[in-house]
Amino acid sequence: MLNKLAASELVLNEDGSVYHLNLLPEDIADKIILVGDPDRVAKVSKYFDTVEIKKNKREFYTHTGTLRGERITVMSTGIGTENIDIVMNELDALVNIDLKNKEFKTEHKALELFRMGTCGSVNPDVQVDNMLVTQNVVGLDGLMHFYQDYNFENEFSKNFLEKFPYEKIKPMLYFSDWAEEMGTYYKDAKYHGNTATFPGFYAPQGRQLRLKAVDDKFLETLNDLGITNFEMETSAIYALSKLLGHKAITVNNVIANRRRGEFSADHHASEKNLIEWVLE
Known part of the structure; x- marks a missing residue:
């Protein structure tokens, strides 16, 4: 696979965010709670000590904040593995691809995901x-x-x-x-x-x-x-x-x-x- 990704493969929004999740790399924590229902995102984040990010597009709602001094994200995926395919690939792109240059990063970051x-x-x-x-x-x-x-x-x-x-x-x-x-x-x-x-x-x-x-x-x-x-x-x-x-x-x-x-x-x-x- 070529290291440089075509615009048709890694699709970005006008602000440089990943296409479906509408997120930039700085919008997510390394620990991410995945829920199906968009309405459940606010039900989770109300327990956070702080909430700094609230973004959404389609069924994908994301809140990022802190809980007991640790940064944490909760995100809705919608229903089904076809949605998970989008969520997982775009979350990985946020941490392991240089979105500006559309190139793979040399150092890999592993997320902790909690469904x-x-x-x-x-x-x-x-x-x-x-x-x-x-x-x-x-x-x-x-x-x-x-x-x-x-x-x-x-x-x-x-x-x-x-x-x-x-x-x-x-x-x-x-x-x-x-x-x-x-x-x-x-x-x-x-x-x-x-x-x-x-x-x-x-x-x-x-x-x-x-x-x-x-x-x-x-x-x-x-x-x-x-x-x-x-x-x-x-x-x-x-x-x-x-x-x-x-x-x-x-x-x-x-x-x-x-x-x-x-x-x-x-x-x-x-x-x-x-x-x-x-x-x-």
């Missing part, structure tokens, strides 16, 4: 309104197959692939895992588990309205293969972090148990507990 979200569980033993940290993740969206250099395998991925029965979906699968050293932040989480990242909310998550999902046992099958919970972003965050040299961990609040048909009685209170617990 703070909600999820559903496929394990009937997991109780709602509790925190779950993702250790292993399988992506069912196919994103990482577009990246030439991505290759990941561990015991979880080998066992999952060997027993996964859905041949039409199997070519889309890819795997990753957490930055284990970041697990010390949240070692007291009630659950640590294996997450499935889905490319949609309805059939990919086994929901059926007027259209039929792949079968009626999909979530149960995933649980039998070692999956604890599901959501829509973590596989891309973990995998792209590995490829780009960053560190990532996901902490999700379990707001639904699909196998038991349960949903949080007060998911707003549950969200507040998640924010306070993660920031603690």
Whole structure:
């Protein structure tokens, strides 16, 4: 790859900020909390001691400030791994590419990324309104197959692939895992588990309205293969972090148990507990 990037590859706004996130390098901290919902950004940053940056474009809202003397950023990604693809590449560009000259920097900077979200569980033993940290993740969206250099395998991925029965979906699968050293932040989480990242909310998550999902046992099958919970972003965050040299961990609040048909009685209170617990 050439060191000099074409204007069509690294697209910038008129002020030199990265195209979608609308951010300059000085706008972000080295520790970044990623949330899906733009409305959740202010719910997080209200706990900061100071807020110095507030920027947004489309669904990407960013607040940067300080918490207990340390600079910190919270950013919304929107829903899905396609949005994570944008967020991860543009965050990396902010710290590892000279935007003015459109050249790679000689020294690499690693960000610490904390996904703070909600999820559903496929394990009937997991109780709602509790925190779950993702250790292993399988992506069912196919994103990482577009990246030439991505290759990941561990015991979880080998066992999952060997027993996964859905041949039409199997070519889309890819795997990753957490930055284990970041697990010390949240070692007291009630659950640590294996997450499935889905490319949609309805059939990919086994929901059926007027259209039929792949079968009626999909979530149960995933649980039998070692999956604890599901959501829509973590596989891309973990995998792209590995490829780009960053560190990532996901902490999700379990707001639904699909196998038991349960949903949080007060998911707003549950969200507040998640924010306070993660920031603690």
